[in-house]
Amino acid sequence: MTDSDDPAAHYKDSSKLAVRGGFHARYSNVGWFGWVDARLNIAPGAGVLDVGCGPGWFWAACRHLPADMTLTLLDQSAHMVEQATERLKHLNIASSVVADAGKLPFPDQSFDVVVAMHMLYHLPNPAVALREMHRVLIPGGRCIVTTNNPRDLPQIAALSRHAFGSAIDDMVQERFGTPVALDLMRQHFTEISQQTCEDIYQVDDPEPVIDMLLTMPPGDKADTQGQARLRQAVGDMMTEHDGCTPMTRVQDMIAGIRT
Ligand SMILES: C[S@@+](CC[C@H](N)C(=O)[O-])C[C@H]1O[C@@H](n2cnc3c(N)ncnc32)[C@H](O)[C@@H]1O
Secondary structure (H helix, E strand, C coil): CCHHHCHHHHCCCCHHHHHHHHHHHHHCCCCHHHHHHHHHCCCCCCEEEEECCCCCHHHHHCCCCCCCCEEEEEECCHHHHHHHHHHCCCCEEEEEEECCCCCCCCCCCCEEEEEEECCHHHCCCHHHHHHHHHHHEEEEEEEEEEEECCCCCHHHHHHHHHHHCCCHHHHHHHHHCHHHHHHHHHHHCEEEEEEEEEEEEEECCHHHHHHHHHHCCCHHHCCHHHHHHHHHHHHHHHHHCCCCEEEEEEEEEEEEECC
8 A cells, every 4th residue: 555545644744734735825715714614603512523633724723613612633643633632722622532534432422513524535435434423423413524526626636647647636536526425425414515615726836736746646656757747737737827827626515414
């Protein structure tokens, strides 16, 4: 198994995620975390589980959380859990757990809300994790997942295919892109809702594009020829767009209720 198909190796620490986050932070006009925060509507006193919490950047950016909610952080990466716990000291952290989303170490009906943001496509079988999320929710509890829409950043996937022969987005879409996510959510939850966040990035610098593609699979394993092909392709793309390439960013938030 390589870093490319092993999320545990890829997310051993947050450095690769930070490169991608830097690209989005530089070009986003909407601000994804704020967009989700404004739509979460967490009730006062709610117990919330975040599956695949990463370094806790999302909760750190939230401005609409009820002061008395409790948050349980879970990630398969010990480093991510450590970082998130440290970063979110100002919140009521009920517990911080290193575990797999496919086997949640909590009793049935433990939480009011369970979220899994941009992580279920890392699992070979996301339905297993959704079953677990259903199990640990109380009846009437809310499951919220986020993922990439099939219309998300097509230029990035095209550059990856051109330079390296494949794009991680193909796997993301196959496992848990929006249409698949909606289908799986309907199998486990009721009252499914979908909200779409659209943004247009005006990308005026080739370097963050190259950095991002070289830190995510399969570019993170590219040889020097692959890297050269990528540089050439990004340069051509920028020339074609007179130095500023518009890229459409499309992400979805899908929610459902546990019966
Ligand atoms: C793209 S990051 C998203 C982090 C955070 N949810 C966010 O939206 O900013 C994916 C996270 O999922 C975690 N992850 C991947 N597979 C996992 C699994 N099977 N169980 C638990 N966490 C997992 C990774 O360690 C990583 O922290």
